[in-house]
Amino acid sequence: MECLWKKYYLAIWATYGLFLCCFIIISTLNDNISWFYQKIFLNITIILGFWNLIFEFRQFLFSWYFTSIWNYFDSNTNMFTQFSSALIATYYMTITGDSTPISSWISSENAIIMLLMIMVSFFILIYLVNLFIGILSELISNEKNDIAYLVLKSEIIEEIETFYLLPHQRRKENWFPSIIFYECDTIKLRKHIKDIQSDKWAGYQKPYFSQNLKEVLQLDEE
Known part of the structure; x- marks a missing residue:
């Protein structure tokens, strides 16, 4: 018996769901479907609408719910009444x-x-x-945000090179040249290296500074 009532319950919800779907289709997509299919959806909507109305009317005859508190209007539900x-x-x-x-x-x-x-x-x-x-x-x-942005950009590029490139792509010299020349201000570079040596580096790994670079920037004299 329990399985039988479950089937009834599912059939009721399936009927109501079909009625709701047909009503939504005919009310919102009427410009995209032909008149033949519109008549089909309209007939299904009317038949299932009367079907649900009959059961609702039978429920109303069984229990007159005019005085039910669920029928009272709540003034707080609509903020646009005043x-x-x-x-x-x-x-x-x-x-x-x-x-x-x-x-x-x-x-x-x-x-x-x-x-x-x-x-x-x-x-x-x-x-x-x-x-x-x-x-x-x-x-x-803050000028350090540019440095943090470049550090983050280098980390992302490093991850791409490590995990997403193929071996023959890593060996391309036009992508990864052996020697790269940079032009920079020696005063700013010296200050930046001193900040890195003072544990003010924002990255997870400190860069390597060659002895020639230290001699050019005169870092060993301090």
């Missing part, structure tokens, strides 16, 4: 994208609380914007 609540809901949805912190009861019955909530959210928004601007300007003015 101009004041609609204005506040639009403000919160524009700023935060969510209107759940407010309710229609607060906006209509407690105007002072609603005004305080708007003022607090406005000042917090101004503070966060100024804080973000200050942090962003500090990060932009």
Whole structure:
């Protein structure tokens, strides 16, 4: 018997699901399907709609649910019933994208609380914007971010060379030349090497400095 009731339950949900799918198709995709298939979906929707309506009417005759609390309208579900609540809901949805912190009861019955909530959210928004601007300007003015970016870029390239390239690609001299010439400012290079030797290196492995480079930059004299 239990298996039989499960089949009935699944059949009810399958019928309702088919009705819902046909209704959605005919109401949203009517421009993309021919009139022949539209009539088929309309007939299925009408037949299954009356089918579900009959069972709903039988349930209504069995138990008159006019006085059920589930039929009461909740004024808090729709924030756009009043101009004041609609204005506040639009403000919160524009700023935060969510209107759940407010309710229609607060906006209509407690105007002072609603005004305080708007003022607090406005000042917090101004503070966060100024804080973000200050942090962003500090990060932009920091010269070490360029070095950190180059270090991260080199690590990514190293990972690509190690795990994604084939052996014959690694042996290409036009990709990986034996000698690479760089042009740089000796003062900045000397300062950068001293920072690395003072454990101010942002990478996971310190680079190697040859003795010739140290002699050129006069690092051994200090």
